[in-house]
Amino acid sequence: MKLRQSVDAAPGRSPRQAIPFLLPALVVLAALVLYPLVFSLIRSFFDAGGDEFVGLRNYVDTFTDPRTLTAFRNNVIWVVVAPAAVTGIGLVLAVLTERIRWATAFRLVLFMPMAISLFASGIIFRLVYEEAPEQGVVNAALVGVHDLFSPSSQYPGARPRDGYTRTEEGYVATAPSRAGDTVMVPLTGFSPQEVPARALPASQPATGNGELRGLVWLDVSVGGNAGKVDPIERGLPGIGLEAVRDGKVVARTTTGDDGRFTFPDLASDEVVVRLPASNFALPFRGLTWLGPSLITPVIISSWIWIMTGFAITFIAAGLSAIPRDALEAARVDGATEWQVFRRVTIPLLSPVLLVVFVTLVINVLKIFELVFVIAPGSVQSEANVLALQMWQVSFGTGGDQGAGSALAVILFLLVAPAMLFNIRRFRRERS
Amino acid sequence: MTAVALRDVSLVYPGGTVAVNDVSLSVADGEFVVLLGPSGCGKSSILRMVAGLQRPTRGQVVLDGAPADDVPARSRGVSMVFQDFALYPHLTVGDNIGFPLDVSGCPRQERTERIAEVADAFGIGDLLGRRPAELSGGQRQRAAMARAIVRGPRVLLMDEPLSNLDAVLRSGLRAEIAGLARSLGLTVLYVTHDQIEAQTMADRIAVLRNGVLEDEGLPDEVYRHPATMHVAAFLGSPRMSLFRAYVQVVVDSHVALHVGGQVIDLPWPDMRARAVAHYDGEDIAVGARTEALRPAPPGSSGSVLTGQVRHLEHHGHETLVSVDVGAWGVEPSGLHELRTGELVLRVRPDVRPVRGEHVGVHLCLEQLHFFDLADGRRIGPRGRRR
C-alpha cells in the first residue's frame, strides 16, 4: 500500500515528461527576462561604466534631474488623464453602438489603429498636428473656422509710413483733420504683388467741399518718392477707415478701387483719422500644437485614438456577457433605461471596466514610440516620459547605463502593482 | 478469472474530500458490472482509477491479476467511453475510430479494414467521412463505442454513456450495448445513475454512496434485498415508501409495529420478526414497495393500514395513489425527518380514488423491509450475502 500526496497524477506519468515541453520557453524566459531583471537591479547601484559601486546615487540623481522630473510629471499626467478618458469614451461608444446596425463596422474602424505600429500612428498624428495650415489638417480646420467668423485681413502686415501712431484699435493719425481736408495715407510693408488686381493707379484726390477726403496707396520707395504719389503706384481698395472724435467713432468709410475715400457727412469739428487694426491683421495660422505647451495633450489625444478601439471591443464583449435576464428583470420591475444602465449594467460591468483600466495604465506607463515620433526634437524634453528617458539616458545621448538601470527599475516598480493585480485576478479565476 | 479487481481502494482529494472510501470490488472476465449511485458518489472516480487516469490514494487496482499501479493508461489494455463521448472534433468519424490504431502504429491497410469492420458492427459504416459535429447524439454514441472497442480492449469502461441522449434513444441503446458487449465477450465496467440501466444491462450491480460500496450483487437480488435503506430508496420506481414504526414485542405471540396510531403484527414464526424483536421499545424504518401494497376492501382485517388519499398520479396504464397513514416518514439521507410518511399504492387506471377519501391499504408482510434507523442497515436474518 502506498500513500501519495497528489491524486491528480495519473499512473505512469512522471513530471519528467513535462521537461521537454517546458525547457525551450523556460530557458529563453530565464536568460532574457528573469536574469535581466536581477541584473538591472544590481546594475542600478553602479556608476555609468559599471565599475564602481555607488549605492543609491543613481536613484538620488534620477529624482533630482530636472529632465527626469519632467518625465515623472508627464507620466503622472498620462496616468491620471489617458486611461480614464479612454475607458470613459470606450464605455459611451460601446453602449451607443449596441443599438446601431453597423456596430461591427464601426468597431472595426476604431479598432484599426491597434493593428498599425505606434511609429506609423505617430507619423499620422505628426501630420495631423503639423503647424503650417497648409500641411496640418487640424490647423487648416481651425483657420477655416476662424476665417469664417472673422475673415482675414486683405493687407496683413502693412503699415502707414509716417504720421500715425499704433494703438490697440489701429493706426491713428497724429494730426487731426476736419471736413474739407485731404488725408494722405501712404502704406508700406506690403508686397506690390499682393495688391488686388482691381486696384487702380493712385492719384491725388481733389479737395472736397465739406467732405473729408483722402487716399490710401501703396507707397513704394524703390523707384519712387517716399510719401509721394508716384505714377506707378496704385491705390489700395477695401481699406476701412474711421473718423474718431473724443475717442468715439463718428463715421466709417472704405476706400474705392483707386484707393480714395470720403467721409461725406462730417460736422465741422476736428476728427482724427484712424485705420483699424483689422485691415492689417496677420492671418490666423492656428495653434502651435507641437510646441512645448501643447505637446503632451497632443500625444495623449493620439494615444486615445489608438486605444479607444481596444476599450470599446473589450467593454462591448463585457456588455454582451451581461445576462439579458438581469436587464429584463430590471425593466419589468419598472426601471427606466437610464436606471437599468446605472444600477444594473454598470455594476455588472465594473470588473471589465477595471481590467480595461488597469491594462491601459500599464500601457501608458510603457509609452515610448508615440512621444519619440510625435514630439519634434526641440520639444522632446518637454514631452518626456520615463520609458523614453530611460532609452535616452542609456542608449541615446546619455550612455549612462547605471542611471538607465535605475530608471528601468523604477519603471518596473511602477508596473508592479498592476502585476500583482493580474496575479490576484488570475488566482481568483482559477479557484 | 478476475479481469479487474479493486483492493481496499480509497481516493482522497487534497482538500480532504473522500471521493472513494475503502472500496473492494472484482469484475470477472466477460462480466458486465454496473456501478450505480447518485452523482458525486465516487463511481466515476473508480472508473478513472481503473482506467489509469487517476492514482488511488490508498489501495490497489489489479488488472488480470497484476497490480497496475505504475502502468500508464495507454498500456493498460483498457478503453473507455466518455459521458460526452469525447470524440476528437477535428477528425472524421473514421479517423476518430482509427485514432487508437494509428497511435499504436497499426499499418494503414489493416487500420482501414478494422475501422470498416467495427463501424459496420455499429451501423455507422456510411458516416465515416463526417465530423462529430455533423452527427446525431445516437451516432456520436456509436462512434465513441466503436473507437473504444476497435483496439480489442480487455476491459471496456463506460462513464454514463447514455446520459446525454434522449429517452427513446436510451432505451434502444441499452439493449444494443449489453447485447454487443456479451457477443464480443467484453468485460465491462459501466457507470450510471440510472437504476433502470443498471437493472436491464448488468450481470451484477454495485451501489455506491458517498464513496462507500453499500451493496453488490445480482440486479434482482439487490432490488429485492437491498442491504441498506439508501440502496432500497435508490432502486425502484416509484421509490420505496419508508416510514417509522415503534417496535413492541409480545413474547411468543407477535411483534407489534406501531405505525402512527395503527398497528401491524408480525407473527412470531416469521424469522424477520425475531430480528426485529431486538429493537423492542425502539423505532425502526419500515419500507414498502408498491408491489407489497394492495388496496384493502372496506372492513377487511389483517395487515391493513387506513389513511387518507393525499394525491394521485395518473400514468395511463396505472395510477399511483399516495395514502397518508399518519406515520412519520423516513428520508434515507436524514435531511427531512419530519416528512409525513405516505404509502404509494399502485391501482388500475379505472379505479378512481378521490383526494381526501379514506382507504385501507393491505401490506404483504413478506415483502416489507426493515432497516436500522441509526446506520440504515437492513434488519433481518443474516447470511443473504457477504
Added chain:
Amino acid sequence: MTLVAEEVRIEVPVSGAPKRGVVSRLVSRLGNGFVQLVLALVALFWLVPVFGLLIASLRDESANTASGWWTVFTKPSELTLDNYADLVANQAVWQSFLNTFYIAVPATVLVVVMAALASYALSWIEFPGRETLTVVVVGLLVMPIQVALIPVAKLFGAFGLFGTITGVVLFHVAFGLPFAIFLLRNFFTGIPRDLIEAARMDGATEWVIFKRVVLPVAKPAIASLTIFQFLWVWNDMLVALVFADQDSAPITVALRAQLRQFGTNIDLLATGAFLSMVVPLAVFLVFQKYFVQGVLAGSTK
C-alpha cells in the same frame, strides 16, 4: 431603448394606443438618428488621419509642402505613385522592409511553438511547481521591456548577437512568450478533460496528444496568437532601435532617421509609414476576428 421601440411596435395596431407610445417612438427615432450621426462623426475622426496619410504618400514633395492633402479633392491630378517607386528603389528602405519580415516571421513562429509546448505542460501534465510557474508567467505579462534592454544588450554583445537579426528575434521571443503562454494555456485548459483522457486511453503519448489532439483543437487560439505576435513584432520600434544595426534595422527604425526634418520629408515618411502599415492592415482586415480575440484574451499585455 430597443425595448421601447419593440413596445411601440406592439402597441401600434391596438386602437387607442396611449399617446406616450407615439411620442416615445418619435423620440427614440430621433435619438437613434442622432446617435448614428454622432457615431458617424466619430468614425470620421478615426478615418480622416489615416486617409490623410495615404493621400500625403501619393503626392510629391512640392505638393505636400505647398498645400494640404485635402486639396486633392480639387486637384486629383496631383496624385502620383512616384513616392512609392522612389521608396522601393531606395535600397536602404527596401532592405529594412524585408528585414521587418525576417524579424517578424521567425519571432512569431518561435513564440507560437515554444508557447504551445510550454502551455501544454502547464495545462495537462502534472509536475511539482506547476502553479508557481504559471503565476510567474502571469506576472511577467506586464514586465516593461526597458528592464531588459541594458542587460540583454550586454549579453548579446558577449555572444556577438548585438546588431543582428537573430538578437532582435530572440528578444522578441522572450518578451512575447509570457503573453503567448498565458493565452494558449487559457485555451488549452478549456479543452474538455475527457478529450485528453480519451486520447490517453486510446494509447497516445503526451507528445502525440499534444500534436494530434491539442494543436488541432486549439487552432483558433493559435491563429489569434500568431496574428497578435506577428503584429506586435512587426510594429515594434524600441527593441530594434536598441538591438538592430543599420543592416538589420526594420522599417520603423530605418524611417526614424528622417523624422528630424518632418515638414520637408512628409512624402518619404508618409510613404514609408504607409508601406509599413500595409502588411498589418491587410492582416488585420483578413483575420480581424482572430486578432480581436487575441487582444481580448491578452488584456494585460
